[in-house]
Amino acid sequence: MPSMTLMLLVMTLAALFCRMAGYVAMRFLPPSARLDAALKATPLAVMAGITAQALAAGALVESLALGAAVALSLWTRNDVGAAVAAMALAAGLRWAGL
Amino acid sequence: MTAPFSAAGFRRGARVGLALSAAIFIYGLAFGLVAAQAGLSWAWALAMSVTVFSGSAQLAALSLIQAGEATLMTLAATVLVMNARYLLFGAAIQPWLSQAGPLRAFSSLLLIGDANWIATMRAAEKGEADRAFLIGTGVPLVGAWLGGTLVGVIFGAVLPDPRAFGADLALPAFAAAMMAAMVRSRAALVPVAVGAAAALAVGPFAGPGWGIVAAGLAGGAVAALTARPGVIR
Numbered sequence: 126m127p128s129m130t131l132m133l134l135v136m137t138l139a140a141l142f143c144r145m146a147g148y149v150a151m152r153f154l155p156p157s158a159r160l161d162a163a164l165k166a167t168p169l170a171v172m173a174g175i176t177a178q179a180l181a182a183g184a185l186v187e188s189l190a191l192g193a194a195v196a197l198s199l200w201t202r203n204d205v206g207a208a209v210a211a212m213a214l215a216a217g218l219r220w221a222g223l
Numbered sequence: 224m225t226a227p228f229s230a231a232g233f234r235r236g237a238r239v240g241l242a243l244s245a246a247i248f249i250y251g252l253a254f255g256l257v258a259a260q261a262g263l264s265w266a267w268a269l270a271m272s273v274t275v276f277s278g279s280a281q282l283a284a285l286s287l288i289q290a291g292e293a294t295l296m297t298l299a300a301t302v303l304v305m306n307a308r309y310l311l312f313g314a315a316i317q318p319w320l321s322q323a324g325p326l327r328a329f330s331s332l333l334l335i336g337d338a339n340w341i342a343t344m345r346a347a348e349k350g351e352a353d354r355a356f357l358i359g360t361g362v363p364l365v366g367a368w369l370g371g372t373l374v375g376v377i378f379g380a381v382l383p384d385p386r387a388f389g390a391d392l393a394l395p396a397f398a399a400a401m402m403a404a405m406v407r408s409r410a411a412l413v414p415v416a417v418g419a420a421a422a423l424a425v426g427p428f429a430g431p432g433w434g435i436v437a438a439g440l441a442g443g444a445v446a447a448l449t450a451r452p453g454v455i456r
Binding site: 127129131133135136137138139140141142143144145146147148150151152154158159160161162163164165166167168169170171172173174175176177179180181182187190191194196197198199204205206207208209211212213214215216219220 | 307388413416449
């Protein structure tokens with residue numbers, strides 16, 4: 126793996142690019158429905174990919190915890206709270222021996 | 224002529240940021256726990272939170288580091304894919320923020336995140352004219368994010384087994400919960416399905432890091448191809 130300093134530099138530049146590029150591009154680019162749709166869809170697809178891989182790699186505890194994260198988020202509309210509760214559920218299930 | 228950029232506007236934004244900061248602190252705590260689990264020192268974890276300031280991107284990057292798959296290319300691609308939405312955020316806020324002048328606008332963009340972008344767009348729609356509102360929302364969130372990171376990474380370093388606390392599920396739990404909150408229509412299920420399928424198709428062969436990249440690229444590509452030209456939803 127590269128050094129932590131180099132990794133941090135690359136991540137910083139990538140994060141800076143994302144924060145600045147759209148703002149700067151607006152001076153030159155006309156609005157595009159396709160670009161707008163792609164940018165809106167990308168975070169959802171990434172989150173689905175992360176969740177799917179965790180489910181595929183996990184077992185019952187992971188499935189129950191991630192299912193709870195989705196259900197609680199939909200029910201309470203508090204995604205952060207739902208995620209914390211899901212982690213607590215996983216901890217509880219593991220403590221119970223599952 | 225530049226728009227107002229005053230202490231009063233900053234304070235109005237900061238009040239909104241403070242209301243959001245408890246949740247951001249908890250999210251930062253989770254990041255700190257995962258960072259400790261990945262073997263990062265408190266200083267590196269804090270440096271990452273200062274310079275990247277994006278929970279989803281930082282957690283995804285950590286997953287690469289934990290899996291031993293972190294290269295400069297995979298890290299850059301992961302942060303770019305995870306933060307691609309910021310391109311839209313920056314574009315959408317440009318007409319309002321550009322009236323603050325370039326230095327103030329670019330400084331404000333450094334602190335932009337999901338929650339305070341939404342809050343600022345809402346405030347602008349309601350007629351908020353003071354462009355210091357955005358940076359006002361950002362300062363408490365940065366403080367909460369850094370505080371959460373620090374507490375999480377110090378606490379995480381003494382945990383005997385992070386799995387016992389469910390900390391290994393921080394990233395997927397946050398991803399699942401945020402995904403559920405963001406799906407507000409049947410059409411939004413398309414990128415979810417495409418992203419999951421792409422990750423499951425690529426991940427087992429190329430590793431989970433590239434599974435995430437594949438999910439983002441495939442979801443974005445399908446959305447772009449199926450968008451109705453000329454119609455911005």
